Amino acid sequence: MRARTLPHLRLRGNGRSSAARRALAVAAVVSMGTGLLAGCADDGDSGSDGSSGDSAGKTTITLGLFGTQGFKEAGLYAEYEKLNPDIKIAETVVERNENYYPALVNRLTSNSGLQDIQAVEVGNIAEVATTQADKLMDLSKVEGVDKGDWLDWKWQQATTRDGATIGLGTDIGPMAICYRKDLFEQAGLPTDREEVGKLWAGSWDKFVETGQKYQEKAPDGTTFLDSPGGLILAILSGEKEKFYDAAGEVVYKDNPAVKNAFDLTAQAAEDGLIGNQTQFQPAWDQTIANNKFAAVACPPWMLGYIKGKSQPDAAGKWDVAAAPKPGNWGGTFLSVPKSGKNAEEAAKLVAWLTAPEQQAKLFAKQGSFPSAPGAYELPQVTGAKNEMTGDAPIGEIFAKAAEGVPNQPIGPKDQIIQQGLTDNGVILVTQGKSPKEAWETATKTIDNNLDQ
Amino acid sequence: MSTRHDTAAPPVKEGGAAPGHRPSGTVSDEAAKKRARLSRRWQRDMRWSPYAFVSPFFLLFAAFGLFPLIYTGWASLHQVELTAPTDMSWVGLRNYTRIFDDDFFWNAARNTLTIGVISTVPQLLMAMGLAHLLNYKLRGSMFYRVAMLAPYATSIAAASLVFVLLFGRDYGMINWALGFVGIDNIDWQNDHWASQFAVSTIVIWRWTGYNALIYLAAMQAIPQDLYESAALDGANRWQQFLHVTLPSLRPTILFTVVVSTIGASQLFGEPLLFDANKGASGGSQHQFQTLGLYLYEQGWVNQHLGRASAIAWTMFLILIVIGLVNYVISRRLRASSSSD
Numbered sequence: 001m002r003a004r005t006l007p008h009l010r011l012r013g014n015g016r017s018s019a020a021r022r023a024l025a026v027a028a029v030v031s032m033g034t035g036l037l038a039g040c041a042d043d044g045d046s047g048s049d050g051s052s053g054d055s056a057g058k059t060t061i062t063l064g065l066f067g068t069q070g071f072k073e074a075g076l077y078a079e080y081e082k083l084n085p086d087i088k089i090a091e092t093v094v095e096r097n098e099n100y101y102p103a104l105v106n107r108l109t110s111n112s113g114l115q116d117i118q119a120v121e122v123g124n125i126a127e128v129a130t131t132q133a134d135k136l137m138d139l140s141k142v143e144g145v146d147k148g149d150w151l152d153w154k155w156q157q158a159t160t161r162d163g164a165t166i167g168l169g170t171d172i173g174p175m176a177i178c179y180r181k182d183l184f185e186q187a188g189l190p191t192d193r194e195e196v197g198k199l200w201a202g203s204w205d206k207f208v209e210t211g212q213k214y215q216e217k218a219p220d221g222t223t224f225l226d227s228p229g230g231l232i233l234a235i236l237s238g239e240k241e242k243f244y245d246a247a248g249e250v251v252y253k254d255n256p257a258v259k260n261a262f263d264l265t266a267q268a269a270e271d272g273l274i275g276n277q278t279q280f281q282p283a284w285d286q287t288i289a290n291n292k293f294a295a296v297a298c299p300p301w302m303l304g305y306i307k308g309k310s311q312p313d314a315a316g317k318w319d320v321a322a323a324p325k326p327g328n329w330g331g332t333f334l335s336v337p338k339s340g341k342n343a344e345e346a347a348k349l350v351a352w353l354t355a356p357e358q359q360a361k362l363f364a365k366q367g368s369f370p371s372a373p374g375a376y377e378l379p380q381v382t383g384a385k386n387e388m389t390g391d392a393p394i395g396e397i398f399a400k401a402a403e404g405v406p407n408q409p410i411g412p413k414d415q416i417i418q419q420g421l422t423d424n425g426v427i428l429v430t431q432g433k434s435p436k437e438a439w440e441t442a443t444k445t446i447d448n449n450l451d452q
Numbered sequence: 453m454s455t456r457h458d459t460a461a462p463p464v465k466e467g468g469a470a471p472g473h474r475p476s477g478t479v480s481d482e483a484a485k486k487r488a489r490l491s492r493r494w495q496r497d498m499r500w501s502p503y504a505f506v507s508p509f510f511l512l513f514a515a516f517g518l519f520p521l522i523y524t525g526w527a528s529l530h531q532v533e534l535t536a537p538t539d540m541s542w543v544g545l546r547n548y549t550r551i552f553d554d555d556f557f558w559n560a561a562r563n564t565l566t567i568g569v570i571s572t573v574p575q576l577l578m579a580m581g582l583a584h585l586l587n588y589k590l591r592g593s594m595f596y597r598v599a600m601l602a603p604y605a606t607s608i609a610a611a612s613l614v615f616v617l618l619f620g621r622d623y624g625m626i627n628w629a630l631g632f633v634g635i636d637n638i639d640w641q642n643d644h645w646a647s648q649f650a651v652s653t654i655v656i657w658r659w660t661g662y663n664a665l666i667y668l669a670a671m672q673a674i675p676q677d678l679y680e681s682a683a684l685d686g687a688n689r690w691q692q693f694l695h696v697t698l699p700s701l702r703p704t705i706l707f708t709v710v711v712s713t714i715g716a717s718q719l720f721g722e723p724l725l726f727d728a729n730k731g732a733s734g735g736s737q738h739q740f741q742t743l744g745l746y747l748y749e750q751g752w753v754n755q756h757l758g759r760a761s762a763i764a765w766t767m768f769l770i771l772i773v774i775g776l777v778n779y780v781i782s783r784r785l786r787a788s789s790s791s792d
Contacts, residue, residue, distance in 0.1 A: 102534075102752055109537055131535040282616070286623050412535075416754060424736050431642050431736075441737060448556055449754045452531050 064115035066100035070366035127412035167333030171368030173299030174402035229422035234297030237327025244411030266435035276430030326404035420446035528761035547762030568716030571652035583667035600661030612725035720744035
């Protein structure tokens with residue numbers, strides 16, 4: 001009884017202030033709740049606010065990028081701002097595409113939080129083109145954009161079935177074979193890039209045979225190739241079709257080209273021609289630093305990677321020869337979401353950034369290889385050299401490869417299939433599993449991952 | 453205030469409960485009305501204010517706990533892709549029935565269990581031993597206590613990345629050290645048990661000190677006279693530990709077991725970062741893919757939100773079963789300890 005009467009008394013004493021207190025409590029709760037809800041709603045809005053005019057009346061165009069695209073580093077923003085005094089350019093960069101892309105998909109599906117321009121990696125462009133095309137501008141209709149400026153296959157990769165081109169190509173990754181002249185010499189192989197190219201011209205089987213020759217007299221502790229993943233990827237990149245057919249159906253299991261690539265890689269791994277590494281892992285980096293392999297499938301950007309991981313004395317010991325068949329590995333597109341406030345201006349900027357002259361400047365500065373053949377005649381490309389490859393005319397070699405790349409259909413789940421074949425497939429052969437077992441593990445993983 | 457003390461004891465003829473009564477004739481009608489109004493307000497206050505005070509938590513819980521939980525359940529009955537999360541097509545229980553013959557799910561469940569056991573059991577045993585040692589009077593005991601908590605304060609990402617380097621096959625420090633005692637290079641990432649052991653090591657490293665401090669706190673609360681009387685009865689150190697320390701720690705041990713079990717069943721960051729591949733497959737043969745990792749792989753790598761939701765709910769149900777088992781065991785333990 002006592003316990004119950006006490007608060008009662010206190011209330012009677014100052015009922016007014018208690019009512020005030022209660023009102024305050026309710027207000028606090030309500031404001032907290034609405035604050036929360038407003039907070040949720042706000043998030044989307046402030047995100048899409050990324051683009052706006054600033055006080056000086058300039059239009060700010062924002063770019064969402066991943067990795068090192070290098071537009072800023074090559075001075076292209078400054079140049080464009082000089083040409084267009086009303087424009088200001090700002091970029092936000094996420095370092096890794098694995099972190100960038102899921103967020104981009106999220107923003108595209110909710111149509112909020114997008115920048116005026118968004119970069120899309122080639123591994124994702126098919127998925128974006130098949131599932132998000134209605135949110136993106138058809139850039140083929142933008143003034144000054146000419147389909148003929150790009151390599152045909154690059155243009156097609158970002159073009160939907162209805163013929164809308166939702167991204168303009170920046171760089172590409174035409175593939176060659178980078179090899180160590182010193183290791184080749186010790187193994188009794190030719191070192192001249194023309195002769196090396198002839199060893200395997202036109203056939204990956206010959207490439208593997210060369211590997212067997214290398215391995216017979218290989219310097220201790222070295223393998224012919226770096227990793228099984230790199231080899232299967234290189235073989236597949238030059239095929240007419242890999243995981244999808246022209247109609248957009250998944251055919252990876254029935255496509256003889258895929259099985260052949262798998263078997264050839266597995267055989268090379270069983271014969272001990274390939275290091276048992278996964279690319280871009282720290283242990284793989286160390287095999288570069290310690291000169292553990294003699295050759296690697298090598299788009300232009302790989303030279304930059306090799307340079308970053310090598311000891312200083314490896315400079316100039318590499319050379320570049322044509323791959324058995326030209327293929328493409330990597331590349332980026334720039335897209336313009338329709339919902340952006342400055343979509344028109346953004347599209348103009350994209351057209352300018354991806355024009356041959358700018359691509360050539362980007363290549364000179366960043367080594368991102370141009371997707372516009374017009375750039376291949378420009379001195380930045382024809383005269384290009386790389387520290388790792390001495391006086392090899394890499395611009396000409398890669399330009400030749402770029403023009404031979406087949407127009408291969410790419411599909412939304414290419415990356416999942418590819419990862420299944422490499423990381424759940426051929427790598428197992430280097431760990432002592434049979435090729436048959438590896439193929440079964442790979443296909444089972446892929447099928448489970450594709451099943452919706 | 454004491455002048456109104458009379459109101460607390462209402463006359464019998466009025467009936468009713470204390471707050472609701474009408475005062476007797478000495479007070480005017482207006483005052484009576486006012487009083488009644490105040491009284492009703494007070495009643496409402498007493499009834500509803502507590503709810504208002506606890507509501508922030510429940511609002512937050514509803515927005516960020518309950519709603520996602522229910523929505524996940526709803527999504528699990530559909531085929532939904534991350535690329536179009538609003539585009540759902542009803543599939544009923546198919547996402548659940550397929551789990552029964554999904555080898556990858558059961559493989560992940562097995563891994564979660566084995567990694568859970570490999571990491572939790574040694575972790576708690578070592579924590580107990582460390583706590584026992586720290587319970588002695590030591591020089592610089594504060595230093596040791598802080599040092600033990602340091603791994604707990606390290607981020608999972610930083611710790612895991614360092615362990616990946618230590619456990620490297622070709623250039624790792626652990627294999628280098630093992631080389632001196634004649635053990636050939638162990639492939640810590642690709643061998644089934646070696647990889648699970650390595651992942652467990654990260655967990656053990658992070659959580660042993662935390663559990664040791666919890667045990668230490670509980671040990672210091674054990675009355676000294678228990679040890680004295682045990683010593684008088686002729687018990688040596690080991691017997692004192694078995695018959696005094698351990699029984700007194702029983703509730704604490706139970707707590708750490710429950711917390712570690714929950715932690716183990718949600719294991720995610722360590723195996724994700726221990727993966728040599730960029731995806732979330734938990735090794736090339738899924739040898740250390742846990743349930744949390746499989747859920748992430750289905751939802752965010754493969755973009756099948758419906759399947760991922762069904763996995764999430766199945767994990768939830770499994771956790772409930774584990775919780776019930778825990779509850780039964782703890783009741784048994786409590787019953788047996790009270791009969792001691």
